[in-house]
Amino acid sequence: MAEEKINKVTIIGSGPAGYTAAIYAARANLEPVVFAGGPTLEHPQRVPGGQLMVTTDVENYPGFPEAITGPELMERFQKQAERFGTVIHMENVVKVDFSQRPFLIESESGLKVRSETVIISTGATAKWLGVKGEDSFKNRGVSACATCDGAFFKNQEVIVVGGGDTAMEEATYLAKIVKHVTLVHRRDTLRASKVMQERALKNPKISFLWNSAVEEVMGDTKGMTGAVVRNLKTGDSQLLAATGLFVAIGHTPNTELFQGILETHQSGYLKTVPGSTRTNIPGVFACGDVQDSYYRQAITAAGTGCMAAIDAERWLIEEGE
Numbered sequence: 001m002a003e004e005k006i007n008k009v010t011i012i013g014s015g016p017a018g019y020t021a022a023i024y025a026a027r028a029n030l031e032p033v034v035f036a037g038g039p040t041l042e043h044p045q046r047v048p049g050g051q052l053m054v055t056t057d058v059e060n061y062p063g064f065p066e067a068i069t070g071p072e073l074m075e076r077f078q079k080q081a082e083r084f085g086t087v088i089h090m091e092n093v094v095k096v097d098f099s100q101r102p103f104l105i106e107s108e109s110g111l112k113v114r115s116e117t118v119i120i121s122t123g124a125t126a127k128w129l130g131v132k133g134e135d136s137f138k139n140r141g142v143s144a145c146a147t148c149d150g151a152f153f154k155n156q157e158v159i160v161v162g163g164g165d166t167a168m169e170e171a172t173y174l175a176k177i178v179k180h181v182t183l184v185h186r187r188d189t190l191r192a193s194k195v196m197q198e199r200a201l202k203n204p205k206i207s208f209l210w211n212s213a214v215e216e217v218m219g220d221t222k223g224m225t226g227a228v229v230r231n232l233k234t235g236d237s238q239l240l241a242a243t244g245l246f247v248a249i250g251h252t253p254n255t256e257l258f259q260g261i262l263e264t265h266q267s268g269y270l271k272t273v274p275g276s277t278r279t280n281i282p283g284v285f286a287c288g289d290v291q292d293s294y295y296r297q298a299i300t301a302a303g304t305g306c307m308a309a310i311d312a313e314r315w316l317i318e319e320g321e
Contacts, residue, residue, distance in 0.1 A: 005035050006102050009145035009312050010115035012093050013254075015050025017288025018121035019077035020305030025119075026084035028313045032082065033115075034088045035107055037122065048090050049074035050123045052298055059151060061298055073298075093112045098261055098281050116319075117283045117312040120227070120262075120270065121305060122254040123288040124296070125162075129161065129246055133217030142217060142245045146170040147297065148278050149244075150246025155179045159227055161214055163187060167248035168196035174246065175205040182240060184229055185210045209240075218246055262286075269293045277308040283319075285311050 009025045011018050014036035025032040036048035052058065052070035059067045082088060089107060097104035102114035126144035128134060134142055143149040150173060158178050160171045163185040169179045183200065188210045190197050200206050209229060215237065216228040227245055230237040245258075253269045255262075263271040263280040270286040272278060277285040287304035289296050 007031065007113055007115040008301075008316060009033070009117050009119060009309070010103075010113060011035070011103050011121060011292070012096075012105065012257075013037055013121035013123060013288070014048050014078070014088075015052065015074070015121060015123050015288055015301060016077060017123070017290075017301040017305035017308070018050075018119070019074070019081045020302040021119045021121060021287060021309040022081035022086040022088075022305075023077075023084060024304075024306050024309030025312065026081060026086045027307065029053055030309075030316070032086050033113060034086055034204045035093045035105070036088055036090050037092050038090055038155075049078070050301075051126070057152075058148075058298065060148070093257060096257060096261065098268075098284055101283060103283065107112070116316060117285065119277075119305075119308045120258070120279075120284065120290055121288045121301075122257070122288040123291045123309070124251040124253045124269075124293075124299075126247065126251050127249045129249070131214055131216055134245075134247075136281060137217050137219050137224040137245075140222075141219060141243055142247070144247050144251075145296070146173045146246050146248075149246075150174050150177050153178050153244040156244060157242045158246060159184055159214070159229075159240060159242045160246045160248055161185075162248035162250075163189075164191045164248070164250070165193055165196050166250060168192040168200040170246050170248045171200050171206050172196075172203060174201050178244070180206075181206045182209060182242065183207070183211050184214055186213050186232060187211065195221065214245070225236075236288060251289070251293070251296070253293070255290060265293075266294055277304055277311050278315075283312075283315060285315075 008030040009032040022032045057067045092108045095106040106112045160183045172252040211232045214227045215230050218226045226241045270291040277287050285308040287308040288301035
């Protein structure tokens with residue numbers, strides 16, 4: 001087993017938040033170590049770099065007028081972090097001990113390090129339908145983020161699945177761009193707030209299929225062409241023509257490692273002090289989608305990564321480190 005090492009900053013997770021935190025921490029001579037993560041038995045599709053690793057064209061990240069692919073953007077983030085001396089381990093952390101400082105972090109390979117501060121950027125995982133064809137057409141019609149991908153479906157027919165605030169927000173947003181939105185919901189009433197419900201129900205470009213569920217995503221070599229939707233009461237199925245399917249049934253923050261250790265919201269996202277990235281344990285900070293259920297954008301994740309590095313640096317100064 002590897003010899004224990006005491007770091008000034010250890011970052012658990014990667015993506016825009018983790019790598020930005022690493023860049024700022026490295027430039028502050030804090031010699032950060034990053035555990036970038038990777039696939040697990042529960043989440044075999046999870047890869048270092050976060051959700052952008054399964055995103056094709058990124059057109060809304062400033063500085064790339066010609067667009068850039070998600071994996072290429074994350075590769076640039078990683079190289080920039082490494083340029084300033086960040087040490088990156090492409091593996092998962094399986095155990096943490098935040099009961100005393102320096103904190104203890106243990107990886108799946110058995111590597112143990114101790115750290116004066118920890119920055120958590122483990123992100124969140126979109127909930128998917130788990131139906132036939134869904135994986136085949138991800139990034140070729142199937143998406144979990146209208147803000148990210150809506151512009152690719154201008155003047156086209158799309159489907160949104162869900163009944164909560166997120167689904168209403170996605171449908172309302174898409175209605176400004178696409179030709180028509182069909183919202184598919186398993187029940188005959190919505191879970192969304194009244195304001196969000198009324199906004200969607202009154203929109204002439206949004207129609208609803210109640211008591212219904214998507215059973216299969218259809219398409220060809222060019223991409224998605226439609227979805228088979230079944231009425232859960234009658235059992236009847238229909239093929240709904242659409243080039244886009246937006247799954248809006250929520251995200252799950254990747255906080256399993258910190259259950260019972262760090263405070264979370266009822267939704268599972270890590271709690272941070274408003275206006276900062278500080279958690280309930282001094283010296284432990286959280287950034288990116290693991291603590292942000294509202295914006296969930298690459299640029300906001302990067303922004304909170306910057307905040308976390310600065311918060312960690314200033315906290316170390318306060319502690320006389």
